[in-house]
Amino acid sequence: MFPFERIIQIDKNSKIPIYKQIAFSIIDAIRNGMLKAGTHLPGSREMSKMVGVHRKTVIAAYDELNAQDWIVIVPRKHVSVSDRIPLLEPKKWNIHDSKTSYEHSFELPFRSINNQINTNKSSIIPEIIIDDGHPDVRLSPIDELLKTYRSYTSKNYSIKNAHIGTDQGTLRLREELAKFLAETRGLNILPKNLLITHGAQMSIYLAARLLLKSNSKIIVGKPNYPVANNTFLEIGAKLVEVTVDENGLDVDAIEAVCKKEKIAAVYVIPHHHYPTTVTLSIERRMKLLQLSQHYSFAIIEDDYDYDYHYTSSPYLPLASGNHNGNVIYIGSFSKVLDPSLRMGFMVAPENFIQQCVALRKLIDVGGDGYMQNALANLIKDGELKRHLKKAKKVYHFRRDFLDNLLKDKLQDYIDYTLPSGGMSVWIRLKPKYKVLELTKIPQLKIIRINEEQNAFRFGFASMNEQELETTVLLIEKGLKSL
C-alpha cells in the first residue's frame, strides 16, 4: 500500500483546514509522479484510520480532489487518480520537494538591473535615520485627506466609476492642480497638459522611456541624483556628465557637448540640485532654454523642491518660459505631504502626455481615484497652501537650528553651504575624515552618502529640534572617536 501516512502532512496549528491539507498532499503526490493515473486510493474509512483524522474530513478532502478533477469517485466502488493525468516520471523521494519550488533560484536568463543603490535590506530600523530630504509627515494634513477619502468611498454613487480616467489622473485633480501651478509657478497650462503619476520618479521613468532610445545621449550633472542616472542607464541611454558648480549645471559645457554630438535630452534639477543643493542661476536658465531651441533637445526639469524657499523667492520654472513645448516639468506631492502617498505629476504638451498615458497604462493601469479626488479637495480648500506655509516656517526654523548646531559641534570636521531652500544640507567632511566612517555608527543610518565627494545629505525637515540635536551629537561622538 502506498505510504499515505508519510506523504500526508497534517499541521493542526495551521490555519489551513485539515481536509485541504490532505487534498494538497495528495495533489503533490500526483504531481510528483508518485501517484499515477488510475491508482486506487484507500476508501475514506481506511484512509481516516491511516492518517488519524475523522472520516468526514477525508470525505471532504476527496470531494475537493474530485471537484478539481484530480480523482474520480465511483460511489460504493472505488476512488482513483484520474486517468487523464499525464504520465510523469517520479522524482527522487522527497516529500518537501513540491513545496520548495520557490526555494530554487529563477534559472532562466533575465536582464539584471544595477541594484547598488542604498537599500534598507535590514528589517531592523535604526534609532536615527538621516534621510535625503523628506518632509515631516507629522505636520501633514493626512487626516484631512483621509476624511475626504472616506467621504468618497462611503458614497455608493461616487465609487462605482472612481477608477475611470485615473490613467491620466482624475479630471478634478488635474483642474485643481493646473490652477495651483499657475498660482505658484506661473505655469499657464490646461488639464490636458497634466499627467498624475505615482511620484516624480515615475514621471522621470515615463519621460525617459519615451525620449531615449538605446544609445541616446542624455546630459546629467556630475554628481547627479543616482536613481535618475540608473533609470537612464537601464533604458540603454548613455550619460554625458557636465560639471555642477555653485550656480548649477555648467551650461557652457552643455553647449560644447552639443556642438560635438546629438543630445536627446538634458536632465536638470534647477532648485536644489541633488545631491549638492545648489540653485540654477537665472542666466543659466535662459541660456539652457536657448540651447534647447538651437540644438533641439528636450529638457526634463525635475523641480521637486520648488515649494520650500526660506530666504528668497524661488525662480520661476524653465517650464514657465518660452520653450515651444520641449520642457517636461516634473513635481511631486511625496515631498510636500508624505513619501508614503505616492503622488506626483508631469506637465508637457498634449501629444507627449497622451503617449505617457498609453505607456503608463501598460505599467500600472492607473492611480487611486479616491485619493486623487481627495487631494483635489485639499488643494481647492486652500488646505495645501496653508500646510505649505506652516511647513515652510517650521523647516526654515529647523534649517537655522541645524546650522547653529553644525557650527557649534561639527565645525572642525565638516564644510557646507547653507541652502536658501529645500529640505537638506549637503555636508562635506574635511579630508582627514572619511564619510564611510559614519556608516559604522550602529544607531545611525544615512540614506545618501557620496564616497567620491566624501559627503552626505542631511535631511533636516523631517526632524524636530530634539531629534536634530541628538543626531548631531551622535555624529560628533562618532567623529571624535576616530
Added chain:
Amino acid sequence: MFPFERIIQIDKNSKIPIYKQIAFSIIDAIRNGMLKAGTHLPGSREMSKMVGVHRKTVIAAYDELNAQDWIVIVPRKHVSVSDRIPLLEPKKWNIHDSKTSYEHSFELPFRSINNQINTNKSSIIPEIIIDDGHPDVRLSPIDELLKTYRSYTSKNYSIKNAHIGTDQGTLRLREELAKFLAETRGLNILPKNLLITHGAQMSIYLAARLLLKSNSKIIVGKPNYPVANNTFLEIGAKLVEVTVDENGLDVDAIEAVCKKEKIAAVYVIPHHHYPTTVTLSIERRMKLLQLSQHYSFAIIEDDYDYDYHYTSSPYLPLASGNHNGNVIYIGSFSKVLDPSLRMGFMVAPENFIQQCVALRKLIDVGGDGYMQNALANLIKDGELKRHLKKAKKVYHFRRDFLDNLLKDKLQDYIDYTLPSGGMSVWIRLKPKYKVLELTKIPQLKIIRINEEQNAFRFGFASMNEQELETTVLLIEKGLKSL
C-alpha cells in the same frame, strides 16, 4: 517709453495675487527679449499709474523680481533689468506667446506607443457601462480598510518610517499575504518570494521587462488579453500566438513551437482566460509544466480570477506545483476589492523578486505603506475572507440571474457558455448581427469588444439585478432595431 500697460496683463478675478501677475508679465517680457539687460523700468509711482494699481502692489512686484534676480533695485536711483540676463533676439510681438508654450506639440522625436486600446476619452460617463469583469465596489470593505488606514496615519510614531520597505511591500503585508496564499492556493512561500505591486498589470510589466529582450519570443493565446500583448510588444518582444479552445491554451501547439524555436516565456491565464473565460484543464496544466522544464521557458501565470468560483473549486495554480522556480505567479486585489485601490502581487524566486524590486524602484520608488499595512490587517482579521465569501455568493446569484435574462431576452441574437467562475461572460453575437452595432447605443459603453470574434465581455459582478435587467433590455432594444 516701453508699453508696459500692454504687456502687463491683470486679471482681477484670478486667484493669482496682482503683484505676482505684474511680476510674471515683466519676466515674460524679459524672456521674450522685449526688455533687454540694463533697461530701466519706471519708478513704482509712475508704474502704478500706468497699470492702474496701488503703488504698494508695484513695490511688491519689484521686490519679487529683485528676489528672483531679474531686476536690480538701486534705492532712490532706479530699477533696471539685470545686466546678467543674456541677450535675446526679440520674438514677434505676441503677448500670449510665452503663456502658450504647452499649446505647441512636443517637437522632438519620441517613441510612440500603440494607443488603440479602448480608452474612455470622453469625460461624459454614459448611463450604463459594461465592464470586462470588475468587482462591485459597493460590497467591498473599503470603509474597514480606511478605518485602519487612518488609525495608522494618526499615530505619530507609526508614520515616520511608513515608506521604508514599500519598494518590495511592507513586511507585514507580505507575511499576511504569504499565509493567505498558502491557505487559499496551496502556495508554500516565504515573504521574500513576494513583491507588492500596483496591480496585476505592473507585475506583468516588471516580469516582461526582465524576461524579454528585444526580439525575444513569448507565447500567448489567440485571442489574448490585449493589454498584456501590447506590453510585450512595447518591450520589443515577438508574440507567438497559439489557439485557445474550451480547455484553454493548446499545449500541443506550444510543444510544436518549442521544437522549432527558442521561447523565452509563456503567458497564461489559467482561470478564465481573457477574453473567452475558459479554464485551463488539469492535463494541460501538467503538460505545460513539463514543457517548461524541458524547453526552459518561464511561465507567467496571471491568475487574477482565482478567488471567484461558483460551481466547482478552482484548480490549484501552476505555481503550487513542481517548477523549479520558473513560474511567476501574478494576482491582484483590484479584482477582489476595488479597481481604484491599485494593489497586486507577484510570487517568484528570491533572485527574481530582488531584480523586480530594483526595477520597480526606478519606475515608482514604492507603494503606499499605510494602505499596505491596512490591507495586512484586513487579511489578518479574516475580513478579506469574509468579504470573498459574501461576494462569491452575490456574484454567483448575479451570474445565474444574467444567464436567465440572456436566455429569456437575447437567445435569438447570441451564443455563450456560462463560465464556472469569474466575473464576466463572453458573449458571441450570431453572424447576422455585428458587435460594432452595439457601440451605437448612446446610453451604453462596452469596455471590451472583439470585432474579429464578433463578441464582447459582459462583466456581471459589478451590476445588481436591476442594473443587469436594464442593461439586457437596452441591448435587446438595440439589436431588435437593426
